[in-house]
Amino acid sequence: MTTTLSPADVAAHEAGSYVRQSPPAPKPQRTVLESFSAGAPRGQWPAESFAAEQRRNGVPARVVMDLESDSFLVIVEAVS
Template identity: 80%
Template sequence: MSTVVYSRAEQAARLAAQGPVRTVEPPRPKRTVLERFPAGAPRGVWPAEAFAAERRREGVPARVVMDLESDSFLVITEVAS
């Protein structure tokens, strides 16, 4: 099996043909925490989900995420920055 060796000009042409390379992580949306709920709610009770559903009925795009460090559920909104 032979190994292909490209000249510097060929390497540059191949790299240019690949298009732009993304080196910076895209910006993440800014999060606003509306409310925190402990994760230890009784079985079958979802206070964070109920709160988020109420906000969505009001027109606020709320959703629930888990914060593992504090062991709690967060109701958040995200705004593109």
């Protein structure tokens, strides 16, 4: 048995099947302030200490891990 869709059913199907895409969000620009080896002695967090010092000085610094270089980066982000 073959079913034939009415023009209204075809229009409804096409409207429901449409995938809407929004423009990509702007990628933040990162400025690396300092890089620290991930192999710091146990109990010491030099990247976190440096970032905290920057934040005390008014710089919105944060720490991220760079897996490729196995290091912690202290960065500042600015949306471009």
